[in-house]
Amino acid sequence: MTLANLPVAESILSQDQALSLVEEALKHSEAEGAFVSISAGEESLARYSSNQITQNLSRTRFTLTATSYFGSRRASASTTDSSPQAIKAVVRSSEALARIAPEDPEWVPLLEPQTYEERTPAFDERTANLSPLERGGIIQQVCALSKSVGVDGSGTLSTEAYVRAIGNSQGLRAYNRLTEADFGFTARIDDGSSWSQRTAWALDQLPIEELTGQIIERSLQSRKPREISPGSYPVVFDGAAFADLLSWLSWNLDARAADEGRSFMSRTDKSGKSVGNRLGEAMFSPLLQVQRNPAHPLLQGSTFFGDGLPNCTLAIVQDGIPKTLSYSRYWAQKQGKEPTGSLSPVVMTGTEQNLTDLIAQTERGILVSRAWYVRYVNPKTLVLTGMTRDGTFWIENGKAAYPIKNLRFNQSLPDMLRDVDALSTVERYGNSIVPGVRVKAFNFSSVTDSV
Amino acid sequence: MVQAPALTTAASLANLAIDLIHKAGCAYGEARFCIYRTQNLYARDRSLSNLADNVSSGFGVRVLLDGAWGFAASHRTTTTEVERMVALAIEIAKGSRLSQQTRVSLAPVKAYRDTYVTPIEIDPFTILIEEKAALLMELNERLLSYGEQGIKKAHSFLNFTREEKTFASTEGSEIQQTIYRSYPGFGCTAVVNGDAQSRGYERAPLNLGYEHIQAADLLSQVDRVAEEAIEKVHAPKGPQDIRTTLILKPTNLFLTIHESVGHPTELDRVYGYEANFAGTSFATTEKQGTLQYGAPCINFRADRTQAGGRSTLGYDDEGVPAQDWHVVKDGVLVDYLTDRETAHRLGRATSNGCAYADSWASVPMVRIPNLGLDPGVEGGSHTATLDEMIADTEDGILIDGIGSFSIDQQRRNFQFGGDAFWKVEKGKVVGMLKDVTYQAMTTDFWNSVDALGPASEREQCGTNMCGKGEPMQIAQMTHACVPVRVRNIQIGGPQ
Numbered sequence A: 001m002t003l004a005n006l007p008v009a010e011s012i013l014s015q016d017q018a019l020s021l022v023e024e025a026l027k028h029s030e031a032e033g034a035f036v037s038i039s040a041g042e043e044s045l046a047r048y049s050s051n052q053i054t055q056n057l058s059r060t061r062f063t064l065t066a067t068s069y070f071g072s073r074r075a076s077a078s079t080t081d082s083s084p085q086a087i088k089a090v091v092r093s094s095e096a097l098a099r100i101a102p103e104d105p106e107w108v109p110l111l112e113p114q115t116y117e118e119r120t121p122a123f124d125e126r127t128a129n130l131s132p133l134e135r136g137g138i139i140q141q142v143c144a145l146s147k148s149v150g151v152d153g154s155g156t157l158s159t160e161a162y163v164r165a166i167g168n169s170q171g172l173r174a175y176n177r178l179t180e181a182d183f184g185f186t187a188r189i190d191d192g193s194s195w196s197q198r199t200a201w202a203l204d205q206l207p208i209e210e211l212t213g214q215i216i217e218r219s220l221q222s223r224k225p226r227e228i229s230p231g232s233y234p235v236v237f238d239g240a241a242f243a244d245l246l247s248w249l250s251w252n253l254d255a256r257a258a259d260e261g262r263s264f265m266s267r268t269d270k271s272g273k274s275v276g277n278r279l280g281e282a283m284f285s286p287l288l289q290v291q292r293n294p295a296h297p298l299l300q301g302s303t304f305f306g307d308g309l310p311n312c313t314l315a316i317v318q319d320g321i322p323k324t325l326s327y328s329r330y331w332a333q334k335q336g337k338e339p340t341g342s343l344s345p346v347v348m349t350g351t352e353q354n355l356t357d358l359i360a361q362t363e364r365g366i367l368v369s370r371a372w373y374v375r376y377v378n379p380k381t382l383v384l385t386g387m388t389r390d391g392t393f394w395i396e397n398g399k400a401a402y403p404i405k406n407l408r409f410n411q412s413l414p415d416m417l418r419d420v421d422a423l424s425t426v427e428r429y430g431n432s433i434v435p436g437v438r439v440k441a442f443n444f445s446s447v448t449d450s451v
Numbered sequence B: 001m002v003q004a005p006a007l008t009t010a011a012s013l014a015n016l017a018i019d020l021i022h023k024a025g026c027a028y029g030e031a032r033f034c035i036y037r038t039q040n041l042y043a044r045d046r047s048l049s050n051l052a053d054n055v056s057s058g059f060g061v062r063v064l065l066d067g068a069w070g071f072a073a074s075h076r077t078t079t080t081e082v083e084r085m086v087a088l089a090i091e092i093a094k095g096s097r098l099s100q101q102t103r104v105s106l107a108p109v110k111a112y113r114d115t116y117v118t119p120i121e122i123d124p125f126t127i128l129i130e131e132k133a134a135l136l137m138e139l140n141e142r143l144l145s146y147g148e149q150g151i152k153k154a155h156s157f158l159n160f161t162r163e164e165k166t167f168a169s170t171e172g173s174e175i176q177q178t179i180y181r182s183y184p185g186f187g188c189t190a191v192v193n194g195d196a197q198s199r200g201y202e203r204a205p206l207n208l209g210y211e212h213i214q215a216a217d218l219l220s221q222v223d224r225v226a227e228e229a230i231e232k233v234h235a236p237k238g239p240q241d242i243r244t245t246l247i248l249k250p251t252n253l254f255l256t257i258h259e260s261v262g263h264p265t266e267l268d269r270v271y272g273y274e275a276n277f278a279g280t281s282f283a284t285t286e287k288q289g290t291l292q293y294g295a296p297c298i299n300f301r302a303d304r305t306q307a308g309g310r311s312t313l314g315y316d317d318e319g320v321p322a323q324d325w326h327v328v329k330d331g332v333l334v335d336y337l338t339d340r341e342t343a344h345r346l347g348r349a350t351s352n353g354c355a356y357a358d359s360w361a362s363v364p365m366v367r368i369p370n371l372g373l374d375p376g377v378e379g380g381s382h383t384a385t386l387d388e389m390i391a392d393t394e395d396g397i398l399i400d401g402i403g404s405f406s407i408d409q410q411r412r413n414f415q416f417g418g419d420a421f422w423k424v425e426k427g428k429v430v431g432m433l434k435d436v437t438y439q440a441m442t443t444d445f446w447n448s449v450d451a452l453g454p455a456s457e458r459e460q461c462g463t464n465m466c467g468k469g470e471p472m473q474i475a476q477m478t479h480a481c482v483p484v485r486v487r488n489i490q491i492g493g494p495q
Helices: A015-028 A083-101 A125-129 A132-148 A208-221 A239-251 A253-261 A329-335 A355-360 A413-418 B006-024 B078-099 B130-143 B215-234 B249-263 B339-346 B386-391 B443-449
Strands: A033-049 A052-070 A073-079 A153-169 A173-189 A192-201 A232-237 A266-268 A274-277 A291-292 A315-318 A346-348 A364-368 A371-377 A383-388 A394-395 A397-403 A407-412 A419-431 A432-447 B028-046 B047-065 B068-074 B111-117 B152-167 B173-193 B194-204 B242-248 B302-303 B324-331 B372-373 B395-400 B406-407 B413-416 B420-425 B428-433 B438-441 B450-451 B457-470 B474-481 B485-492
Touching: A015 A033, A015 A052, A015 A083, A015 A153, A033 A132, A033 B438, A052 A132, A052 B078, A073 A083, A083 A419, A083 B047, A083 B130, A125 A153, A125 A173, A132 A153, A132 A208, A132 B078, A132 B372, A173 A208, A173 B474, A192 A208, A192 A232, A192 A239, A192 A419, A208 A232, A232 A239, A232 A355, A239 A346, A239 A371, A239 A383, A239 A413, A239 A419, A253 A266, A253 A274, A253 A329, A291 B173, A355 A397, A355 A419, A355 A432, A364 A432, A371 B406, A383 B406, A394 B242, A397 B006, A407 A413, A407 B152, A413 A419, B006 B028, B006 B047, B006 B152, B006 B173, B028 B078, B028 B130, B047 B078, B047 B130, B068 B078, B068 B406, B068 B474, B130 B173, B130 B215, B152 B215, B173 B215, B194 B215, B242 B249, B242 B386, B249 B324, B249 B372, B249 B395, B249 B406, B249 B413, B249 B457, B249 B474, B302 B438, B386 B428, B438 B443, B443 B450
Parallel strands: A052 B068, A073 B047, A232 A364, A346 A432, B111 B173, B242 B395, B372 B474
Antiparallel strands: A033 A052, A033 A153, A052 A073, A153 A173, A173 A192, A232 A432, A266 A274, A291 A315, A291 A346, A364 A394, A371 A383, A383 A407, A394 A397, A407 A432, A419 A432, B028 B047, B028 B152, B047 B068, B152 B173, B173 B194, B242 B485, B302 B324, B302 B372, B395 B420, B406 B413, B413 B438, B420 B428, B438 B485, B450 B485, B457 B474
């Protein structure tokens, strides 16, 4: 029988292998222009609940996407088959579609070769090669710790090694190879619950044991929650909770939506007519410093985006003032701006204070550990709703005095960011680096018994 | 399109995997070989910004070794890779075994050797791209013709999928299924006086062929949708912090059913499998048979056999036949949505067939099937048409389509918006509103329903975007339902 544990680092595509496949696809192209991208890798993830693994997987994936251009006509096709026949066929398929596609008034020429940051994204051999038994062993320890104190432990441990490669008929070429590891843990006991999650580019950077201990402790403290009346309160957000709110800012900084009058960043004149955007306006707390920074030490991520634009450091908010919006290549060309690509990964500057310091500086308020099911109420004004979850506490005289029942919020995100008055140290959550924050006023509208 | 391996090849490779799993001494094992072809067209304003035809093919192997799960998947459909993935799945199961507290057992299932193909009239992949693209460009052009009145954005889409699955298991099953899916829709945004408001129309995602697209129907809705977007952007904001009567069309109600009935009755959530992410459930098993989920006129029925349903098929992804059963009967919680593992835990004789994996690379898990609200009984005291509900309402709000949606992790406290809102006064619709949300606790809401539409007003609404699990999987299902009237519901929150 074939060896199951072929070293992943050896099995994923090298730069030569990936770019050779890109070249092969481009060689087959009969279109006026062609763009090829490859996404491939190995991913493993174990889920556990009630202190045992309930789902445990590994998967090997490969996708090659070909986009063909005839004048301003374009279309794409993709395949998961890396054979020469499949690659040729997928190029032909994209060409057949592109030939009959309508002329695109928003067409932009293919990108010329780009200059990317001279750095190598992080790739950790141990993360790439973690065996199923090693993964199971780590979770076994987390579960044993949970069980020893009567806590029902749930969560995930995942590792991934992946490559991204792109090329086009103008000579553009790029390749990145990366790793990522993620640990999530929920501790439940009686009517108490607590959660957190961390992401890193190397498994060894995840504070699994420390975080497990902290979350178990917080779950014990979260039992017997009291009910408080909904209303407006000062709130301290754990970084994990704030990360799920701040991401809505970067998703809503699209320049086209702003310029077309569809965004909170739209500017209107006295007659209500849309007149550009609010870049340069002091909209948020002066404490807010937000960048796109894939080179951050905790990220060390991709040097390019999927369309070939460079993913480099970019100031998004400085001293509370929005400095850029996200410009697609089409909209940038139309507005006479430089295209930016996506504003991810978001990196917000923190301080040396920890979350306990923020709580200590708070006379009365609420500590929110997790924001859940956050959705638009009004996409134009960026009013959001969502729930607290997994450890909500009443703060009194600088301490988390007692747990409280979970609350629904309805809150303007721009107002919330305006009202930020303290920051803690930063952590990585998913693909974002954010601190915990304190907000002067945050609106809660109803209560739930749900734990 | 890209030439895919023949299904006979998939069947032989699947049987190879099953042989290897048997030889390794696993208590259970399954292999799924899948080929997904998706064709997506999306038009934004006058640009067909996405025209893509994608094929994703590969296989997944799941084994149960000493009561512990292991799953491995690969895009390489070769004999060597099948051997490697079976070996890897077994290694993974050994890793799972390390933390084992209780051995996994499965409810029994018979062996089936069968095929299933979604009944369709027109294969969507045989229709010319030019025809599809022209439809979207015409929809958008006609929406944008309202530019003077404020329509500044238009979008439209067509999505088609063909899923070919070959399933084999150590139970002796070998099942080949081909599932077709079609989904069209469009929308526009009016930008006026510093506000932006959208309105849309879709023919719900269903398992049908191109006959579902109905270009004439789509085009016939354009003027209404554009005019309502314009009326909406000029409309007054909805009331804040009041309680009132709601009349909900099926296009809005389906999502409330999905979130407040579908998810809390997924038995894996009830048992805590989703505690770290999607959440658990208030509808715990000791309440089965006693929880007054809704008013006595409320019946929620799961049905994977209904024609066109988005989760309609022959067998689920554990080889369990499609079924039809009540989850809530006469207002009382009577059953759950199960896979084989959770069915065994509950003590059911068999699973009711809700296992679904969204890809060859995904593990089957409990997903909401088609879950609908039965129409009001003909001649029943709570049965009323939409017009009769409106005529019988002194003061309320009528809601169509979906908008904002959020619910807590145990599925009690929810808040929903909509796509369009009308004020109802003294039995008449008197004008549009905007920015309306309604908030309630699940069982309070369903116990406050006092009128249900008749069977003639049943609509097969649904979603193709239900996220759950880690890694996240996207499931698709239909929530066929009728209009309802609900009394004394909280409206609005701070804006």
